[in-house]
Amino acid sequence: MSHSATQPPRRSKTYREGLTPWLFLAPGLLMFIIYVLLPIFQSIWISFHDWDGLGEKVWIGLGNYRELLDDDSFYVSLKNNVIWLLLYLLAIPAGLAVALFLNQTVTGIRLYKSLFFFPFVISQVVVGLIFTWFYAPDFGLFSKLFEWLTGQQLAVLADERYVTYGIIVAGLWPQTAYCMILYLTGLNNINPEQVEAARMDGAKRFKLLWYVVLPQLAPATFIAMVVTVIGSLRSFDLVSIMTAGGPYGSSQVLSYFMFEQALSEYGFRMGYGAAIAVVLFLIMMVFISLFIVRMLIQERNA
């Protein structure tokens, strides 16, 4: 009898600590499994096949990867991805600079802030179009300016030497705004007493920024870093809108290369596209793991 009397509370305890969290997690977890985890494994599975999306899948093992290593376009894309990754990071100091500049109380500062934030609000497609016109030979603002200054014409988007940089500049415009807003919120949370104290101790300008303000902005910097790195690896829309990978494939990045091989009008090589996706995934995984490890360490310390 005593046996049955002790049972209900124990059951409710296991219920609370065992099943309940899972029940609450279930909807999200289900979505995550269906829309994120399963497709990852499916992609990896497809990358071992030769498949046009219609007929039978043919198992070719590592064939796609072997071909990838022998494909010039792959190296061009990889190189461009590295350039993107490095130069895109400029958005962080640029965003910080704009945020520091805007972090003051002047009449109409809200308007200025919104104007600076504007490029992030508009779609990447619109940004791409604006910059395409900006660079357009004959009538673009940039081309006109360049011609006036040097007497020569420069079609940025048609020149394999400059095209990637031209697109990155377009990408930096909204990304800077994004970093700016992250830093502006960070600056709001700065402890004024610490700044005051530092001032009294005679810290000025750069020293004040470097030793007092920046450490307090570390969380904002971390988030800005994460979104910028991942944003640079996903750079797809701008490339697609501004050049479609051209001229002759010289502004390709991995994400666009994958799309072109697997899904575009001239593609439908699902296996090859999946192999590119897997490579991109592995590269991203390096960064994502670094960030996650850092985050876990921080949480443990806190």
Next chain:
Amino acid sequence: MTVAKKRLLGLVLSTFLIAPSVFAGEITINSDHSDPVPKKAMGDLIAAFEKANPDIKVKWNNFDHEGYKAAIRNFLTADAPDVVAWYAGNRMEPFVKAGLFADVSDVWSANGYDQQLKAAVPSMTIDGKKWGMPYTYYQWGIYYRKDIFAEKGITPPKTWAELIAASAKLKAAGITPFTIGTKALWPTGGWFDYLDLRVNGYQFHMDLTAGKIPYTDPKVKAVFEKWAELVKPGYFIENHAAIDWQDAVPQLVQGKAAMYLMGNFAVATMKDGGLKEEQIGFLPFPEITPGLPRAEEAPTDTFHIPAKAKNKEDAKKFLAYVGSPQAQSTMNATLGQLPVNNQAEKPKDVFLEAGFTMLSDAQGLAQFYDRDANAEMAKAGMEGFQEFMVKPDKIDAILQRLDKVRTRVYK
């Protein structure tokens, strides 16, 4: 039973009977006639067909042009309509090979279309069977500024030497001979096709685009040597890789360039830009290898019946109707293109008439590089053509790369 009750019963019944909702006498058509003019032409065609066949109802799903290319792969395999719009030549080949299009040879033979649509027979036939119904095509050629030619005393060139001479004269006068916009790659295909058709002829070009001839063949290199005679002296506008084909038209309108190798659809854009009809001239691509039978570029648009169509009987009636002279006359009058049926009325437009005459005695019709060649090959090829037009000295590296793609694609 009151009327309301009857209606209710009808409603209940219809919900229960929803499964066989595709009753005999209804066909579904999926197409990409999304631009205003094709949309009107297609709407009129369907209305006329329904009038001629009162027992058949047409349900038409109109897709966006770009989205359609991806969508067709899905609906052909999953939920096939009864009729789909697509393109002739190797563009339809993957669907035919995958068993997704139905053989419609009987529609051709029953209506005498083997004779009436003779021009399109080669591009509609795979393995000796016909897989669709062509309804329109249009010519390609060199559109030039008549007034500029007259002012500079240039007669429309008929041979390659004359074309080079005319180009040199224009260039000396400060006018770029050719305008082109290669950002979307395909305009380069027109140049390659015509040069290959004129240097090596129709059969060679078809074999090349079918992957039977290596790109490293000296005959292919000869094509690029001819092309280089225009590229190296700067006879094409600068920065063409940055602009689309429409953005190349203003050069012609402003008189900065004098010629444009394009499809007939460009005439409308030229007129919109402000050119008058008498300012625009049309000339067939000049002869290069003397005595070679003349073949032309004429991309053909088609209708097909998916293999999984539910109502093939009525779909065939629709295809038969689309092939008929009267349907093609009306439709192409709206489209501003050429009817494929040789019994159809001749077009009244001066450029179409020129095209009609040119195509009717051509030895063969090419479908355009990105429809004749396999899609992957086309992409790599046109990228190579674009690179060649910027850096003509890299030709050997480009051709080797193309052949690498060819050996992989056509294994």
